[in-house]
Every structure is written in C-alpha cells, then in structure tokens.
Amino acid sequence: MNNRSSVLLVVLALIVFIGSQSLYIITERERAVQLRFGEVVNNDVRPGLHFKLPFVDTVRRFDGRVLTNVSRPERFLTVNQEPVNVDAFVKWRIVQPRDYYAATAGDELAASERLSALANDGLRSAFGTRTLYEVVSGERDQLMLEIRDRVDLLGREALGVEVVDIRIKGIDLPQEVSNNVYTRMATDREKLATEIRARGSEQAEGIRANADRQRTEIVANAFRQAQITRGEGDAIAAQVYAQAFSQDEEFYSFWRSLQAYRDSFGTGDLLVLEPQSEFFQYLNDGLGGRR
Template sequence: MSGKSMTGLVIALLLVVVGFNTLYIIKETDRAVLLKFGEIVDPDIKPGLHIMIPVINKVRKFDGRVQTLDAQSQSYLTVEKKRLIVDSFIKWRIVDPQKYYTATSGDEYKAAELLFPNVDAGLRNQFGERTLNEVVSGERDELMVELVDSLSVQTKDELGIEMVDIRVKKIDLPQEVSASVYERMRTEREREARELRSRGKELAEGIQADADRQKAVIEANAYRDAQQVRGEGDALAAKVYADAYNKDAEFYSFYRSLNAYKAAFNQQGDIMVLKPDSEFFRYLGSPTGKASE
C-alpha cells in the first residue's frame, strides 16, 4: 500500500471518529441535556440530529417514557390507629431534564431514592386521615388521585419529575393481628348465621301455623258441605221411599219383610223365639200378609 493510500485511510478514520463524537441523535422517547465542561448549556435538547464539540461538550440522555417504581411494603396507621401493611407502586416520567439531572445526576436509582420518601410520607398522611373501610374499598381511588396531585407539584419543582400514578397493589393486616381479626370475622358471621336461622325458624313456624289453620278451615268447610250433601241425600232417599210406599203400601211392607227375613236368618243356627202368629211372620203364613180366617 502506498503512502498516499495510507494517509487517506488514516484521514478517513479520523473523520469517522470525529463525526461519531461530534454528531448525536436524540430519539422521541429520550430527554437529554447538553453539558459544557460539566455545566448545562442546553437544558432540553429536542429530538433529531445534533452537533457537539468533542471533549468540550457532553450529552446526557434519559429515558423519557413512563417509569415504574415498585415500592417496598410499608406499615401505615389509619385514623382508627389500625396498622396496615401496604404494598404500592409509582408511575413517573421526566418533564424537566435540567432539574432531573441536577437533582439525580441522571441516575434512576438516585431518583427512586428521592421519590420514595415523598410517596411514603404522602401515603402515611392519606391513610392517617381515613378509616380502614375507606382505604380498603370506599375511597381508595380518591385517595390515590389526591396523593398524585399533591406530590406531582412537589416532584416537578424539586426533581423535574411528574407523578403519573400511584397505586396500592395490596393491603394486609399485620400477621400478629390477622388471627384475632379473622376470629372476630368468624364470630360475626356465626352470629349473623344464628340470626338468619332464628328468623327462618320463626317464618317457618308462622307458615306452618297458617297452613294448619287453613287445613282446619278447609276440613271444617268440607265436613259442613259433606253433611249438607248427606242430609240432602237422606231427605231425597226418604222422599223416594215415601213416594214408593204411597204407590203400593202393601208391596213396600212385603219388601221390607223379605229384607228382615234375610237379615234375621243370615247365619245357620240362628234362633228366634216368637209367637207363631207374630206380625213378623205374617207373610210366611199368607201370601197376602193377612191372617187366615
């Protein structure tokens, strides 16, 4: 390789190195500051291709997207002085690169260390103003919104960070009181169960009593109706018998005598002690039922 070719190659390499250290790109998802001998000269570099002077200038880039800080579980007291173990996480992003770099030197771990005490104090205050029921269910969303709004102003001024959201993942009772709480809950459920059973028994007895009353009324009405129908039947039968008797009294008397004979001599060995001329045997002595002359 000739000397001119070697020189050209060296110059090209120098230009590449200089260009690599002079040109830099800021992406849409990045936030960055430009330093000159460690002093910030551009507090918020816009996305695109830029030029800097090597050695003199230095660019510090930060992730401008929403970041997540998973906070450690902490113990907080409610307004009722009940201790809770709260597990939470924080969503945040950089809105002022200059303040962020000044406060944290661009270190995310340093930012987390600075954010956590503020969030911890805010959660402690919010929990301390509410009851257990409110922080567990009723006002949890309201609690988070108030906390985000109040902390976001503070973190923007101090750290250049915007608080996007704070969420409680889990709320637990301390282990030493969980057993007593569960026992109290079990006792309350058992008391409610007893009340429900007692109420159900009372309702059942009322239903049974009403059913018995209705049964008695129905049976009484049925007996009354049956007696009425039976009486009407007996009256109708008596009328039929009377009408039949009036049509042929002699035949009716003969028919009744036959039924009496049948009933009297139904069993073998039956004995009756009567006078031969008794009225009972009048149809045995004469077909007409009249005494022979």
C-alpha cells in the same frame, strides 16, 4: 509513503477525532444536559444533532421513556388503625433534565428510591384518613388520582420528574389481622343467619296457624253442609217410605223384611232368635203370618 502523506493522514485523523468529540446525537428516547467544566450550560438538550466543545463540554444522557418503579410492599394504617400491606408501583419520566441531574446526579436508582419515599408518604397520608372499605373499593379510583397529583407535584419540585400514574397491585391484611377479620366475619354471618332463621320460623308458624285455621273452617263448613245434605236426604227418604207404606202396607213390610234378611244373613255373625219371632214371619208363612 512520503512525509507529506503521513502528515495529511495525521491531520485527517485529528480532524475526524475532533469532529467525533464535537458532534453528538440525542435520540427521541433520551433526555440530556450539556455540561461545561461541570456546570450546566444546556438545561434540556432536544433530540437531534448537536455541537459541543471537545474536551471542554460533556453530555449526560438519561432515559426519557416512561419508567416503572416497583418497590416492596409497605404497611400503612387506616383511619380505624387497621394495618394493611400495600403493594404499589409508580410510573414516571424525566421532564426537567437539569433538576433531575441536580437532585440525583443522573443516578436512576437514587431517583427511584426518592420517588418511592414520596409515593409511600402520599399513600400513608391517604390511608390514614380513610377506612379499609374506602381504600379497597369505595374510593379507590379517587384515592389514586389524589395520590398521583400530590406525588407528581412533589416529584417535579424535588426531582424534575413527572409522575404519570400510581397504581395499587394489592392490599392485604397482615396474617394476625386476617384471622381476626375472618373470625369477625364468620360471627357476623352466623348472627345474620340466626336472625334470618328466626324470622323464617316466625313466618312459618304464622303460615301453619293460618293453614290450620282455614282447614278447621273448611272441615266445619263441609261437615255442616254434609249434615244439611244428609238431613235433606233423610227427609226425602222418609217421605218416599211414607208414600210407599201408604200405597201398600203389606208389600212395604215384606220388602223391608227382605232388606233385613239380606243385611243379616251371610255376614258370619251369630244370631240368636226364636223361630216363631216376627223376624221370620215371611219365612215361616208366605203370607207373612196372615191366614
């Protein structure tokens, strides 16, 4: 290889090296700023192929996707001074690369910590003006929107980031508070159960009293109707007996004696009667005592 070829190779290698130092690519997943001697000369480098002065300009790249910031649970106080442990997360992304670089020097961990502090301040303020019921279920969606808007405004001003969403993963009471709450809930449930039982007993007494009254009325009406029916039956029977007696007094007397014999004999009872008494008149004399 002669000297001319060597020189050409060196020049070509130098051109390739300078070209690699002059051109760079920013992807759709990245956000970047271009620096010249440490000073920002391009606030927001868009995706695509770009040129920079070699050995003079530098490019700082940041993750442009939506990031999730998960922090440890924090304790807040409600408006009733009830402590709660809140586990929340923040979703955010860089929208102003220059402000983000100026605030954090491109350190994602530093940005995450500062964003957590802003989110905790927002949660603390929101919880401090609401009851436990409101933050748990009653106004939870509205609460999240208010906190997100507030933290988003602060995040844009302080860090150059957009807060996409803030969500609460869980709200737990401290153990010592949970025991008191469970005890109070059990007491309230027991009180309510006692009131319901008392109302039930009162209603049961009223139902029983009404049933007893209706039973007494029904029995009284049935007894009265039975007495009327029995009286009518006795009247009819007396009329029939009277008619039978008037038709044949001797036969009627004989038939009544047979009825008496049937009802008296064979019952196992002991009867002490004189053989010549009127009771045995038809047994002693077929003519019933008539000669």
